[in-house]
Amino acid sequence: MKEQIAAQLLAVRDRSLSYTDADDHLLVRQHSPLMSPLVWDLAHVGNYEELWVLREVGGITPLRPEIDDIYDAFKTPRRDRPSLPMLGPAEARKYIEGVRGRVLDVLDKVDFDDPNPLKSGGFVFGLVIQHEHQHDETMLATLQLSREPGLVSDGDLPAGRPVAGEVFVPGGPFTMGTDVNPWAYDNERPAHTVDVAAFWIDRVPVSNGDYLAFVEDGGYRDPRWWHPEGFRLGLQAPLFWTRDDGGSWWRTRFGRAELIPPNEPVQHVSWYEADAYARWAGKRLPTEAEWEKACAWDPAAGHARRYPWGEEPPAPGLTNLGHRAARPAPVGAYPAGASAYGVEQMIGDVWEWTSSTFQPYPGFRAFPYREYSEVFFGPDYRVLRGGSWAADPAAVRATFRNWDYPQRRQIFAGFRCARDASPGEAR
Known part of the structure; x- marks a missing residue:
């Protein structure tokens, strides 16, 4: 060791x-x-x-x-x-x-x-x-x-595949958090039972192409979709996106301009933008508990997995972590990394905003110092899950919790949507 x-x-x-x-x-x-x-x-x-x-x-x-x-x-x-x-x-x-x-x-x-x-x-x-x-x-x-070019290395990633739709996650209790991971942070502890109602969750993160439809539909100009504080920010597109005179959308990535790839997960969006898109799409952001259940719970085994695919450490065929390339992998690139419910790309590529504010778990104890987690608990921060392409495997697991202000966009954050199951579906 x-x-x-x-x-x-x-x-x-x-x-x-x-x-x-x-x-x-x-x-x-x-x-x-x-x-x-x-x-x-x-x-x-x-x-x-x-x-x-x-x-x-x-x-x-x-x-x-x-x-x-x-x-x-x-x-x-x-x-x-x-x-x-x-x-x-x-x-x-x-x-x-x-x-x-x-x-x-x-x-x-x-x-x-x-x-x-x-x-x-x-x-x-x-x-x-x-x-x-x-x-x-x-x-x-x-x-x-x-925006300085030539400072960050890039690399190759697997091709994506056509994949869309939602995955059904049945209601019922599951174990959230951990008591067994020796390097888990205090905010991931203790393990506790959470009963989640049945819900649907997107199979893959929202892509640039998906998000562009929201932009082109005037989503940024329509206050119906926005939290009032987010709408007052006057945003027009994700950070680093620009539109040329011919109507094409470009992004600046580590100092170089490139056409926006439609099949990559959208990144550099705030919680407000993610929440507005979800409302426009007739959905919502998943709660933190829903996200972790869809990611980690194995209903057949009756216990949580360390990663969506199981206990095997992250590998190139399972997830995009550790700066293998300076961007998210295309949606559908990692079918072998799917969770027990069939949800894909929940670890790596982009941090995923949830609807939840950052709160302690029942029985939380600060360790080794209050300033790592405890001073941030409250309504000001929203929880992100999953880790981005820039996160290292040593610092990512299904129970890991990240958080930031809802207006932050410089982080490598995207999202996926969820919705409630109907009473008939929940049975």
């Missing part, structure tokens, strides 16, 4: 360094007030490792205590971070390298059978690995906002 953790630490650091292999002026610039400068993210992941692995578990004297406030995500909002005395790119790389060497020393000595919950099962290492992968996805969002 220690060898596997060491390999994951190496892999995530290689990823972080690849996203910051750019000219210094691009790393220190703020490309959007929604995001930190890339060099802040780079040093932050090292400071986080120092705090949790070196100080909390290793008992090591702080290396750079004077920078703790600079890299505390709760001390300074993102929009204000350029004014901080951040480490420069070269100094940040040197700092995180020094931290990482000591982290590997702690890994070599730690006892995973220790009752300390940070040590047990290697939790603290899962914490920092997932945290860095999440910041790597944030870096990709920043690079997309920079």
Whole structure:
């Protein structure tokens, strides 16, 4: 297990360094007030490792205590971070390298059978690995906002296939959340029973072509479909979409303009846009519980799966994760990754908005710190599920919960729709 953790630490650091292999002026610039400068993210992941692995578990004297406030995500909002005395790119790389060497020393000595919950099962290492992968996805969002070409690698994906329609999910109880995944976050715990009424859910995420029909039908101009706060934003199309004089729609993807591919899942849409589309289509967004049941519950076995397809780790034939390409795969590309109910592409490609606000599960206990989940609970945030193409397999599972403000569009988010079953269908 220690060898596997060491390999994951190496892999995530290689990823972080690849996203910051750019000219210094691009790393220190703020490309959007929604995001930190890339060099802040780079040093932050090292400071986080120092705090949790070196100080909390290793008992090591702080290396750079004077920078703790600079890299505390709760001390300074993102929009204000350029004014901080951040480490420069070269100094940040040197700092995180020094931290990482000591982290590997702690890994070599730690006892995973220790009752300390940070040590047990290697939790603290899962914490920092997932945290860095999440910041790597944030870096990709920043690079997309920079509109600078040539900074992000692309790749090949499987072809899609014609697939449409809905999947019926019978009503009844299922187990939501987890008690058994050693690296699960506090907001995924504890496992608990939820009784969900019968519903229908889209087999695949809403595609660009589907969404374009809403745009062309004047959906953005019709307040009937919109939450009032969303309509007041005055949006006209998904972020990074533009229409040329000939009526063709284009998107800017990592600094390059390209015609919008109709068969990819739509991304860079806010919760308000997803909710408006669903209303226009005569449907709604799924609740978080509906989403997890459709994704993870195996009715024949009577238990939840770790992934839609089962316990097998994510692989290229099952899902689009880990930045195999810098875009979602076409709809219908992963039939082998379907859930027990036959719902496809629930893990990878795009984060999926749900109708639910971010709330604690019954019996929730904050661990290892309140600021990971507890301070965000309430009506201000909407839950996203499933992970995007930019998320790493180490940080994605059927129980994983993401959340953001409903107006956010820079994240790699899309959605699928659901609807209630009729009384006759529910029987």
